[in-house]
Amino acid sequence: MDVGPRIRALRMERGLSLSELARLAGVGKATLSGLENGLRNPTLETLYAITAQLGVPLTAVLSAPEQTPTVRGATVGATLLEVFHDRDATYELYRMRVDPGPAQLSPAHQTGVTEHVTVFAGVLRAGPVDAPLTAGPGGYLRWAADVPHSYATVGEEQVRASLLLRYPRPSGGDDRHIPGMQADDISFRRPGNA
Amino acid sequence: MDVGPRIRALRMERGLSLSELARLAGVGKATLSGLENGLRNPTLETLYAITAQLGVPLTAVLSAPEQTPTVRGATVGATLLEVFHDRDATYELYRMRVDPGPAQLSPAHQTGVTEHVTVFAGVLRAGPVDAPLTAGPGGYLRWAADVPHSYATVGEEQVRASLLLRYPRPSGGDDRHIPGMQADDISFRRPGNA
DNA sequence: CTCTGGTGTTCCGTTTACGGAACGGGACCG
């Protein structure tokens, strides 16, 4: 939630001095300085004026820290994940690459979480450690993610897939649908290949 | 940037009264009330206390207003957009549905922004208003989005597509690749159908 | 009807984020 370092990094990237950015954004130098150093608690208005001038949305400086696990590549040949997440925090979309080698393990998530994987390339064997599933290109897997689970390639080909992490609905709690968005919508399945 | 309505909606979803949420979040009722009604310009600290209590990340209530056009269903048969966005704010992914009828218009975005559309179903005619492009199922379109552009169906079938909004790289500025993510990765194209 | 317990809004004194100006510190030049 401390946006200071991020703001400063973005400003530096653009080769702007503090004075310049303050002038461009129409905020006081004192404000920007204090903000970058974490000495102030900016209002949305102030923060927006600055991020808009930097050309990034507010969300760029507000990483949701504990909400996005982001298990990015721990060891060599490990899985590599890229992150999307929706605004209601009910699901997160990852790009996954699994390289040949020992299986990648993922700890149990909170109860109610489900994982949906659609394979693009390669053959993936993934799911609960005691009952993994297998899918090839175009294939689709799904499992409850409240137990430890694993990902591994079958054969020597790298696997490319999408991974959808579904969190239980904040209210209600049924798992039937995401409002305005069907699971199929992001399953990357070939059209006409139900 | 007016987070009020979103906060109120989230609170309602959870069946919380204003007084309850204010107490849970440790903020004054006056603050929450004024905030929901857009009469105040909250600090990050205040906003975070509330969103944390609602169980959503800050980003859930901060739709980047003019950065995400989000032309959600203005008129009957209008386009409907669903949002993803990455954490580096270099691209945003939408699901798009275009219903038959008059073309949907979108104003120019900031310079350097490109749009990439991949059609799932139906036939789409979209692009700069003076030079639209056409694509059917599996087809792919791309154009610079710094001019007004439009979306329309060809024929009476509803169009379903993905829309990728690419913002210019903060540093560098070339359009060659998204770090760790190739355009192809999210093009929804059929594998083996370059 | 009155009373009680809840809602959300408004009043108001306190706290604090705000921007302009003043400041200290280098880099460069004469």
Place this chain on the structure above:
DNA sequence: CGGTCCCGTTCCGTAAACGGAACACCAGAG
């Protein structure tokens, strides 16, 4: 050396976001 021109930080009066209390309103109970 002094003078100039940037940088980023600190000072300080003003504007505004803050929380607590008072308020108007409504629903149900007695």
